[in-house]
Amino acid sequence: MGLSVIVPVYNGEKYIKECLESIINQTYKDLQIIVINDGSTDNTKSIISNMSMKDTRIEVINRENKGASSARNLGLEYVKQDFVTFVDCDDTLELDMYECLMKFFYDDSYDIVHCGYKRVGKIGEKLVNGTGKIYVQENFEALKNLISGRMFVGSLWNKIYKINVINDIRFDETLKINEDILFNYKAFKKCKKSVFIDIAKYNYIEREESTCNSTQNLKKAIDSYKVSEIIYNDCKCNKLKNYALERFVECLLNLDICFYNSNEKNKKLVCKKIKLKIREMRRKKDIEGNKRILKSILISEVPFLYKQLYKIYNKIRTPNWDVEI
Structure with missing residues (x-):
């Protein structure tokens, strides 16, 4: 019952090492780590290449820059495990995140398992909810929360999917934003039952970005x-x-x-x-x-x-x- 982790990265030399270390050091060990180097022009390629030589679970795919959605779609073609998740290259995971989520799949009735997260910035950490409660949701309830933006976010990085639920779903590569919402809408629509664990296991790192025009x-x-x-x-x-x-x-x-x-x-x-x-x-x-x-x-x-x-x-x-x- 292994897990494939897809990590797109573009010019991530400042943070990709810390990100991948938080994945390879997970207490859950049965991992296939698919790193898509999306045409990086900095030292990213060298860093991930060196890390892949030290940990054979890391598979590196180098290609020209086409964007994160296209990279995720490519990563899905290489998935070998029964479950799949995504990680943003500038974030990190709590070391027991995958162990915490994967144990719910021993009950074969769940198609998606996801958790809470915290924002990590210059002024400290912000826990998002963190009630510690576990919510088992049927198809309608999960879709209602996703569409209305309640209870959980529509991001990819805090969710693990049963691969046979999303095997025919791909990201819309023309979208700059909300491609994750659309992907998750399609995934939860096919999902009969999901589990949301309101415990922060993913670290969303707030980076300095240029002001959007x-x-x-x-x-x-x-x-x-x-x-x-x-x-x-x-x-x-x-x-x-x-x-x-x-x-x-x-x-x-x-x-x-x-x-x-x-x-x-x-x-x-x-x-x-x-x-x-x-x-x-x-x-x-x-x-x-x-x-x-x-x-x-x-x-x-x-x-x-x-x-x-x-x-x-x-x-x-x-x-x-x-x-x-």
């Missing part, structure tokens, strides 16, 4: 909208419709403000189409909740005012990318 933000907003639309269209005729609709509306509103703040030549035309869509959804009463209704009215009717209010809000708010139980 408006073009990058717009691309992310477009991709988030695309993913939410795919999920919403897939849920229109089932009990998940309202959860998918809420996510879709939020992404639509965010897309409008990102286009409005961009320098795109066609932004007026796109914003006009979005406003018409927002008005139509309000007419059909698809947009619910006082805050969301007010936001939709401001965006569709007085976008200049909304832009000014958003600037003020964005300066004083404290972003929360995590989830609540």
